[in-house]
Amino acid sequence: QVQLAESGGGLVQSGGSLRLSCAASGRTFSMYNMAWFRQAPGREREFVAVLSQNGVSTFYADSVKGRFTISRNNAKNTVNLQMNSLKPEDTAVYYCAAGVVIGPGLRPDVMDAWGKGTLVTVSS
Numbered sequence: 001q002v003q004l005a006e007s008g009g010g011l012v013q014s015g016g017s018l019r020l021s022c023a024a025s026g027r028t029f030s031m032y033n034m035a036w037f038r039q040a041p042g043r044e045r046e047f048v049a050v051l052s053q054n055g056v057s058t059f060y061a062d063s064v065k066g067r068f069t070i071s072r073n074n075a076k077n078t079v080n081l082q083m084n085s086l087k088p089e090d091t092a093v094y095y096c097a098a099g100v101v102i103g104p105g106l107r108p109d110v111m112d113a114w115g116k117g118t119l120v121t122v123s124s
Contacts, residue, residue, distance in 0.1 A: 002026040002113050004096045009118030012086055016122070020081040022096030022115060033102040034072055034079040035111060038092035038120075045095070047106045049081065059104040064090075086122045093117040 008020040020036070035050035049060045049070040058070055067086075072079040079096060097111040 002028055002032060002098050004098060004113055004115035006094065006096045006115045006118040009094060009120045011121045011123065014086060014088055014122055014124050016086050017082070017084045018086060018120060020083065020094055020096075020118060020120070022079045022081075024077040024079070024098070026077075029077040029098075030074040031100075032098035032112070033100065034070075035097045035099065035106060036070060036079075036081045037095045037097055037106075037108055037111075038090075039095070039117075040089075040092040043092075045108045047104075047108075048094070050102055050106055051079065052102055057102060059102070059106075061105070083120070086120075088122045088124045091120060091122050093119050 003025040006022050012018050036048040037045050039045040051058050051070045069082040095117045096115040098113040099111040101110045
């Protein structure tokens with residue numbers, strides 16, 4: 001199974017940008033669809049974006065559409081989330097996840113592997 005580790009979180013002002021990265025170990029990275037989820041304090045973990053194995057198909061949550069971009073590099077076993085025009089409501093712990101399911105609004109329980117998360121804080 002693939003192991004995942006996120007990086008790139010931090011504190012940013014409203015309107016700013018941040019780029020999250022997820023490094024995967026294991027030879028099976030290219031077999032997985034890769035997704036980002038987030039969990040704000042007191043709230044359930046929610047879907048942010050997902051990218052297909054070959055990088056062709058993407059789905060985004062309505063709340064981030066047009067502001068966030070997911071990308072991957074199968075040669076380097078990495079997946080990134082470029083976040084622009086950040087808002088205070090984007091504050092959350094962001095998780096990288098791997099799975100074989102793809103579509104809009106993925107539920108966390110359908111994903112097969114998770115990283116430990118990286119905290120993003122957007123100040124107003």
